[in-house]
Amino acid sequence: MQSLLKKPQNPKYSQRMSHTLYCRCAYAQVISGPVKNARLEQLCASGEEFEAVPDLCEMAATRDPRLAELARRDDLRIIACHPRAVKGLFTQAGCPLPPTAEIVNMHESPSAS
Amino acid sequence: MPAIASEIATLLDSGNAVTVSADSYRARHTGNTPPAAGASTTATRSWKPWFPVIDYDRCTNCMQCLSFCLFDVYNVDENSLIQVRNQENCKTNCPACSRVCPEVAIMFPKYSGSPINGEPVNASDLSREKMKVNVSSLLGGDIYSTLRNRSDQAKSRFSTERSADKALAERKRCLDKLQRDGFIPAEVLAEIDLTNLPSPEEIQRRAAAASAKAQAALAANAAK
Structure with a gap:
């Protein structure tokens, strides 16, 4: 357990209601490093609370119980890859995403191509 | 890359999940096995990142x-x-x-x-x-x-x-x-x-x- 840096408070944070999950997509160069880093920097700069995981595929493969907790939320925003794949991963892990879940596709980031 | 983002990226790349709150962050290791010193995390995980x-x-x-x-x-x-x-x-x-x-x-x-x-x-x-x-x-x-x-x-x-x-x-x-x-x-x-x-x-x-x-x-x- 670590608690390291102080981050600047962002007044917009308290207005934001969604719970953000960021996938680092390890093990493959499917999403380029600069795109993943840019998204991570944006999140850090936003001052919002978020959860970052090494690999959503790994969580689905190992049926990480955290996925079920996340899938129960109706304010979930996932920053990962193609929405069809993300939905499939949650379903395959036995915890389908609610229709309210928002999926941000890092493949479609401006610098992804 | 700003320091905090860089630190979080490093934690993620070594198999940790990171929860970031308004003024701090904490990490927990999620890999099946701890990464060996000097080894890439890919080589030390026991799951296969390839499945349908x-x-x-x-x-x-x-x-x-x-x-x-x-x-x-x-x-x-x-x-x-x-x-x-x-x-x-x-x-x-x-x-x-x-x-x-x-x-x-x-x-x-x-x-x-x-x-x-x-x-x-x-x-x-x-x-x-x-x-x-x-x-x-x-x-x-x-x-x-x-x-x-x-x-x-x-x-x-x-x-x-x-x-x-x-x-x-x-x-x-x-x-x-x-x-x-x-x-x-x-x-x-x-x-x-x-x-x-x-x-x-x-x-x-x-x-x-x-x-x-x-x-x-x-x-x-x-x-x-």
Whole structure:
């Protein structure tokens, strides 16, 4: 357990209601490093609370119980890859995403191509 | 890259999940085994980052994947619904089952190409899949039966000119063709020990077992 840096408070944070999950997509160069880093920097700069995981595929493969907790939320925003794949991963892990879940596709980031 | 983002990226890349709050962050290691000093995390994890993911919005439960896969990756649940059951059996970088799926319902999120990587399926993807199904029909609708017949014919031919070297060369030619056609990635072929391939009988045994499972599941679904 670590608690390291102080981050600047962002007044917009308290207005934001969604719970953000960021996938680092390890093990493959499917999403380029600069795109993943840019998204991570944006999140850090936003001052919002978020959860970052090494690999959503790994969580689905190992049926990480955290996925079920996340899938129960109706304010979930996932920053990962193609929405069809993300939905499939949650379903395959036995915890389908609610229709309210928002999926941000890092493949479609401006610098992804 | 700002310091905090860089620190979080480093934690993530070494197998930690990180929860970031308004003024701090905390990390917990999520890997199955702790990363060894100096080793890449890829090499120290025990799960395989390659397995099929079924898009149940597209899947028609046709059992083509179950019938096709020789490695027992697929099976059905108690309701005869197709499932990825033994994902660790899946052959890294081989997306062959997704290519035989007539509905383009099988994804490999770590694959680079569309629509296997989960990109939306478009009309041309679907027509390409339908063309493959038609090819299957041209072969009599039962590829395995056709292969069995071919194998029987080959056996009678080989009885007069049996040669392990010739058989090996033939396998190599077939595998090279599959690679050229983009059906099997080069990295997968590189891992195959051509001197120790399963025999045609073993391949047929596995194919028959997979086909039987698929038929049983289809029959169970039809009886509902």
